[in-house]
Amino acid sequence: MIVAFFLLLFFVMTPMSLYLLAKHGENRLLVWGAFILFTAGLSGLQVGLEKIVLPHITSLGAGDTAVTVLSVLTAFLNIIVHSFPYYLILVFFIHFAGYPKTVVTVLLLVPVLLAFVFTDAYTTSWMNYSYILSWGIPYMLASIILFVKGMLKIEKEKVKKLQYFGLGMIIFIPEAFLLFLQLEGSYFQSPVELLILIPILCLFSLLAGLILYGYNVFTRFQSTAVLTKMQLGTSLMQHAFKNAISKNKLYALTIKRSLETKQYEEVDDHLNSLLRSNDHLMDMVSKLSYLTRRRLNVELEPTDIALVLEEVIDEFVHTPVSFEKQFSSVKLAVDRTLMTECFSNIISNAVEAIDGQGQITIIMEKTKRHVKIHFTDTGRGMDKEQINNLFEPFYSTKHKSGYNFGLGMFHVKKIMNAHRGKVKVTSQPGRGTTVTLMYPGREKESL
Template identity: 25%
Template sequence: MVFVLIALWTIAAILLIINPKNEPTRWAAFTAFTGGGGGLSRAVTETILPYLEQYQISTPSLEAFLLKMHMFGSFMNHNGLPYCFLMFAVSYSGLFRRKKKMILAGVLPIPIIGMLFLTSFTPPIQHNFQALFFWCVPYLIVGLILLTYSFMKEKNPKRKRSRLFSNIVAFPPILFQIVANYTLKAFFDVQEVWRFMPFVITILLVTFLLLGIKYGVLGVRIKFEKDRLDGTMRAISYGTSILNHTIKNEVGKIRIVADQIRNLAASSHQEKIASDAAVVLDSTKHMLDMVTRIQNRTQDIMLKEGIHEVTDILSRALSMTKVFLEKRSVQVHTDVDNKAIYLLCDPVHLQETFHNIIVNAAEAMEPGGMLFISVCETRKHLTIVFKDNGKGISQDELTYLFDPFYSTKHRKQNFGLGLTYCYNVIQQHDGSIDIQSELNVGTSVVIQIPHKRIRSHSLPLTEVRDIGSNQGYVG
């Protein structure tokens, strides 16, 4: 049972270290931690105490302490796991508002308090399994139902897959817990089925690691990718700062010399040399512009925040691209909520983000393509979706789209920094940006900004700029 203890507490540690700010992830970690209590209890009575007795190194105080650990671990496993798992399912399902979750977090532990009086804490601990069955099993079953429902109602393909994998990880150990730790012990006095637990935990650990690394379970892989991208951005920003400084110094020298050559050639009427010197000056100017552009795209985003209307920012982004969209005969259709949505944000960076996404969508479509833009407010997020009917992106390329200098356009004038910049801006707004695509069908860019950034405003809706909701804006 030492393996069960190590495996479950390892999973708990991974979840807490990688994604500690995510509420469902924290409850999943607490579930694994309380589940590991059973391993701790058995490890004490079946491994640690016999070892100490064998080598005669046990003392009364040490033995008393270990027996307390045995009772604590067993009580935590039988009573704490159902509560933590149900709270995980409640938070993960997205069906409950924050206030209701806080109420449930305070009410659901009440049976645990009752079990303190129904449990014999004279070593070894003796549980009232029939009492445990009548509240623990409902907790676990309701949790499984919530996980199943949240999977079935999920419409986003990527999140639906993540929920499926989370269910695959959760169901086997919880079902085993229902059967082995509660049902068989409560009504059939079968005590030894739990010895199969190491096999169940082995499957759980392997499944968790494989799915977590390859696809993502409870945000684990998402955090890995985010850390990798954040580290890459820091390295790129540092490297380009050094490169920018060096190039500016050296190109500055070249410009001074080239300007002197041009002036001398012009005074001596050597037009060919003067013309060549002018070419050098133009080239150095272009080089400095390119370096500045790269530097601006990779440096840390510093927000200048204020309260701004989202559709107004989107309208300005559409205006910036109007000529380009008209040239490609792209039609833009918008669908926004019938109320003004004010956001605590940096309007300049957000507008540039929208602009980049719109241009990318237009470039991915044939002339006459359609771009659909929707803006809606949910209980948790402000969601902005840009959906085109272009050529789409392969699944292999989707993995690298936010990486600096990666581009699917393969053009000399493209630096592959547009989506990296967009990622950086949305991240600074505490949000997320996700790209879903299918070849020859189209691409959707989904931006989600947390509800905490939405603000109320006194302006009536009539004073907000109309961006042509459902009118078919032709860009």
């Protein structure tokens, strides 16, 4: 019976975790939650190999090599399911509390990996529970502290507090039984068979987690830097409108100066720019809904990317930044409005990063399968931690490096995802930043 429960755990939790990773790869909270589910699913695989597969192949008289390989695999899985939950749960609550630090995440992994050194997985599967508990208990206590701290920060709403408490119990109760299982035998003798309770509790926790997932509780309890979809959509729209309105004002002032100085031949060009900007603003109004959706709705049309780049560059002629253009006419099927926003956000961020005189180099690279556009600035650059958080909504490095990517780069990534493209950022402090947009497919033959 106990083996059946563990096998059920494997066949239910493993695909569920893979689904969450595929569907919510940008949501760090759900990603770490999916890793916890995956590890729980591996416990079912480990029990199945140890209790069913290994005895079966041994009874069939399989060779020593096959038995040894399968024994080592089973032992490695045993180490994973006994050690990784403490680490994954702690990192989950670190992200839950809004303290995601790459360095901390890596350092916390070191004791977990050392479990493979201090246990025997080669001759006899022997678990060094004393070593695992030496850091596992502090990890669990740290997770509880972060959980309680988050609980105290929640507003005085009974529903939210109840949901948050339920989320903690979903995670901590199976972890507590894992801890008791490791303590049993060495530190105390339990009259209850704890092993059979673990898969049952995990399955109940999964059911409760799915209920919370259905009510978007995980999204609602993202770190304070990540707002709800409605807030995100409103802020993104405000960001886009402010840019468009500022451009219209600039064009209007330029037309006024041209009229005052009787430079009538320039008025027509400035007026055309104003009309184009107005059309762009109206396009954004018509696409209010896409900012609150998970995926953008794009209207693809053959577009000369070089012309779009020139139009966006013209918006920054009043800045002290110079542009080096290394691109030619390339026609791609894109949403012109979204692509204009994409280029405008990247260049605007670069201008802000330079903060004075400097240069932005735009290079276009054409290959058989892709068209790449590289935006390189001579600004202040960013460190690895800033780059890792760059595409988080409302994450800003402005106070650190002058690179205000709070909304811009998040929107750039959404636009490139909608075009089945990719965006890559490379940077070093003091050496500028390069943003690369990569479009799949070949350029269109004609407009």
